[in-house]
Amino acid sequence: MVGGFLGAGKTTAIQSLAQHLTDTGQRVGLICNDQSTGLVDTALLRSKGFSVEEITGGCFCCRFDSLLKAAQNLTSESAPDLFLAEPVGSCTDLVATVSYPLRRIYGDRFSVAPLSVVVDPGRAARIFGLTQGGHFSEKVTYVYRKQLEEADLIVVNKCDASPPEMLDRVVLSINENFPHAKTFVCSAKYGTNLEPWFKSLLSEEVLASRSLEINYDTYAEGEALLGWLNCTVRLETDQPFDGNRSLLALVDDIRNRVVNQGGRIAH
Structure with missing residues (x-):
């Protein structure tokens, strides 16, 4: 599995x-997972020619049977040597809820x-208090830090878009806070490192060496504080237009409106 918080670059890394x-x-x-249907990640990865199943309506830990079914479907379709799940x-x-059960069921x-x-790294720098900027609530930050706490491998992505000195400080903070994990610095977008x-x-x-201590009430409240928008929009015009530029302008406008209302965009 390749996990991580919203907007970290998981899909690009998996690709x-x-x-x-x-x-x-x-x-x-490949197995994609999200809270709703019609996943952009699924469409993107299929467009690259990969065999993809998607699990919607809840995370892997809540939809474990669906995860097994997705793996069975992929086995029937393309008999993969490896499964990658996001x-x-x-x-x-x-x-505890996915890796260990999979190991018990399919370990042979x-x-x-x-x-x-x-x-x-930009978000991590704010979480660790290394830079100024918008912060998540305490309970959302709890979820973020728990993801890092259970990681075996921490992949600091987007090195192409981050100043080297900030990357060094982020890696140092990760190593100090989560010394059990191996840390890597790369750019999934450009294939660097x-x-x-x-x-x-x-x-x-x-290995069954560590178990995560987690307060499920705080975890659930942190998830509930995140708002989700699921929609499909079609833009049409009689005149030629630059779709990328229009989408970027739309995203910037949405982000600015949310920030002006005191919110933060997670992804």
């Missing part, structure tokens, strides 16, 4: 990993790789 595996002659099955960006406690047929958690993460992910197996 890069899946392409790497495909290039080495291995068959890959949980909801607000999900945590994945090792598959190895369960270490849990990777992808990190946006991905090989060390790939090598570690594919050569190790999850």
Whole structure:
């Protein structure tokens, strides 16, 4: 599984990993997960030619039977050598509720790789108090930190868009707060420094050595504080227009309106 908070770059990282595996002659099955249907991630990954199943209406830990069914569907369709799964960006406690059960059920047929958690360094810098800027509430921050606490591999993404000195401070804070995890710095978008993460992910197996202590009331309240918009919009005009520019302008306008109301955009 490749987890991480909303907007960290999980889908891009999984796409890069899946392409790497495909290039080495291995068959890959992808499983996407979110709170609603019609996932953009699923459409994006299918457009790249990958076999993809999606689980909607809840995270893997709440839809474990659906996860097993998705894996069975992929096995029937393309007989993958590896499964890559992307949980909801607000999900945590994945090792206890997903990795260990999978290991018990499929341990004789598959190895369960270490849990990777992808990190946006800009957001991490604000969470750790390294930079100024908008902050999440205490309970949303609780979910964020718990994701890092259970990670075996922490992937600091978007190194192409972050000043080196800030990256160094973020990595130092991660290593100080979560010394059990291996930390990697990369850019999934541009393929920079991905090989060390790939090598570690594919050569190790999850071990039943740590369990996450989590307050499920705080976790549930943190998730509930996140608002979700699920919609499909079609833009039409009689005149030619730059779709990318229009979408960026729309996103900027939405973000500014939310910030002016005291909110924060997670993704």
